[in-house]
Amino acid sequence: MSYREKENLVNIFSGLLITGIYAWIIYQKQLAGQFDLTVNYNKWGEILLVFMGVSIVARIIIYIVFHIINAIATQAEDIPKEDERDKLVKLKSTRNSHYVFSGGFVLGILALAIGMPIYWIFVAFVVSALLSEIVDNASQIYYYRRGI
Amino acid sequence: MGKKVIHNNIRQLRFSKDEMTQQQLADEVGVSRQTIVAIEKEKYSPSLELAFRIARVFDRSLEGVFFYQQGEGNNNE
Structure with missing residues (x-):
């Protein structure tokens, strides 16, 4: 499995993990009565903004850990540079991702x-x-x- | 209409050029080794610019490295 494929697999699992844990925490707070997301729409904005920050930090940490483990396992120090094929793959995957969103x-x-x-819109x-995001990485x- | 595929003989050309490795070719044309693997397996058709760079490494014309062939049943088109 190439570096890019492993990187995308890690992205899928980290996305599911981070979103799952964050959603579970928010749901527990909702059940505990700390807020009511079915009527308090401003809270959704706050929660989503915090989620964006948490997600970015968590992904950076996961990416660093992945890179270290991959470097140890494969003895490869460098991240492969992005070439025209990588750009085309990303472009097509982003298109698929936008369709889903x-x-x-x-x-x-x-x-x-x-x-x-x-609240269903949220x-x-x-x-x-x-x-x-899953479709992007899976694509x-x-x-x-x-092949493309 | 048959499947249109761009074929290549990069693998043979590499071996005739002092058994050049995929990594060496990749470094010379400025792409990753995985991209050379994909081109050799015909899973990726390179851009015109990359195709010219590859042909130049082997001192060949573009047609000396890549050739276009339509799918079976449409060879006389």
Whole structure:
């Protein structure tokens, strides 16, 4: 398995892990009555902003750990430089990712249109963001393995 | 319409050039070894610029390294 494929696998698992843990903590706070996300929409903004910060810091730590482990396991010191194939793979994967995110957002709007509670748009936002990231990384693995 | 594929003979050319490794070729043309592997396995068609750089390493014309062939059943098109 190449460095890029491993990097994308790590991204998928770290995305799932970070989002899962953060969502679980928020859900526990909701159950404990610290806030009510079904009516307090401003809280969603606060939670999502904090999540962005937490996610960036956690990913940096995970990436450093991954790089160290990979360097020890493969005896390779350098990260492969990005060339035209890597850029094309990223471009196509980002396109797929945007389709998923846009689709999720439209589904959220549709949910509002058919009378679902307003907080569903935020749920759709979070879920489509997570799914689009998974699709981005999975697409990269797919293109690296199957060719473009 | 058949599948259009760009084939190449980079592997043979490497061996005839003092058994040049994929890494050496990659370094000379400025891409990763994985990209050379993908080109040799015909999983990736390089850009025109990269194709010219590869051809120049082997002192060949572009057609001396890469050749275009449509899928079976459409060879007379």
